[in-house]
Amino acid sequence: MSLQNVHHIAIICSNYAVSKDFYVNKLGLSVIQEVYRKERDSYKLDLALNGHYVIELFSFPNPPTRPSRPEACGLRHLAFLVDDIETTISDLNSKGIETEPIRVDEYTGKKFTFFADPDGVPLELYSI
CATH class of the missing domain: 3.10.180.10 (2,3-Dihydroxybiphenyl 1,2-Dioxygenase, domain 1)
Structure with missing residues (x-):
């Protein structure tokens, strides 16, 4: 394969x-x-x-609803790689899209955060 x-x-x-x-x-x-x-x-x-x-x-x-939080079995989230997480968060917030506080990946040191699509599908922003 x-x-x-x-x-x-x-x-x-x-x-x-x-x-x-x-x-x-x-x-x-x-x-x-x-x-x-x-x-x-x-x-x-x-x-x-x-x-x-x-x-x-x-x-x-x-369509039937599907549980996505907390930590439901199946696809966990879709992550988007971004150059500038703070600017991207600001842009999303200006469009009425709420984001969680920025976290730092303990293994890579990279910043990340989560937000959701209109159906609650978890989406992630991850710093380059």
Whole structure:
């Protein structure tokens, strides 16, 4: 087996318009392709970060909720690498996105913090 890279992360949202606005207009990801699948009453939005395909955002009618905190089994969080964590936090806060206090990774000495998408999916900022 020869895994090369992570291809994408798939996220199912409860409110497509709100999540699309969050990932595109607030976090700044760019739209690669948006498709409405009538037979599923579902949107699929492919998003890129710095030209790299990273997220598939899906909408489905009445998706079940999934526990994400505290420390639920399964995918723990999605982390974004940032050059300047303080500036990024300030930008998120100015858009009404709350962030946790900055912490320092005890092993790497790098700063990090968490925030959440509109459905409570944990997202992390991690300093370069």
